[in-house]
Amino acid sequence: MLRWLKRLVMLAILIGLLFSNVLTLTSSAFNGLLSGALAGATGIKSLSLMQQEALQNSRNAIERQKAAVKRMGTRLKARTIKIASREAASNAFSWIPLAGTGVAIAFAIMELRDLCEGMKDMNELYQELEIQDEDPPIDLCRSTEEN
Numbered sequence: 842m843l844r845w846l847k848r849l850v851m852l853a854i855l856i857g858l859l860f861s862n863v864l865t866l867t868s869s870a871f872n873g874l875l876s877g878a879l880a881g882a883t884g885i886k887s888l889s890l891m892q893q894e895a896l897q898n899s900r901n902a903i904e905r906q907k908a909a910v911k912r913m914g915t916r917l918k919a920r921t922i923k924i925a926s927r928e929a930a931s932n933a934f935s936w937i938p939l940a941g942t943g944v945a946i947a948f949a950i951m952e953l954r955d956l957c958e959g960m961k962d963m964n965e966l967y968q969e970l971e972i973q974d975e976d977p978p979i980d981l982c983r984s985t986e987e988n
Contacts, residue, residue: 909969916962920955927951957982 864871876887886894931948935941960982967974
């Protein structure tokens with residue numbers, strides 16, 4: 842009787858191992874469950890868990906990049922509207938003989954400042970996206986960055 846019980850337990854263990862082996866190879870949910878349990882018990886991360894962490898880190902980086910691009914786009918839209926409205930206003934005053942020149946110079950200076958702000962925003966975007974600028978811009982906007 843003891844011999845049959847021993848054989849029955851061994852057969853149950855063998856069938857359980859075969860079944861878990863098949864599930865590990867065919868079911869990603871079971872594989873994740875098993876690797877999580879193994880990592881919790883031993884403190885060793887499985888390849889599956891490392892891949893999941895890398896994928897999550899990648900998703901987080903993509904979300905940060907999307908947010909940076911969205912911020913840049915919002916600033917660019919507002920700046921474009923501001924430049925267009927100034928350009929329309931400067932055209933209205935440019936026909937005045939003496940004052941038109943002063944107005945044109947003032948509007949050109951404001952437009953240059955806006956363009957420098959655009960360069961600053963682009964540099965911030967490059968830093969957030971970890972892009973190396975192969976052709977750095979001319980250092981024309983230094984005085985506006987110091988203010």
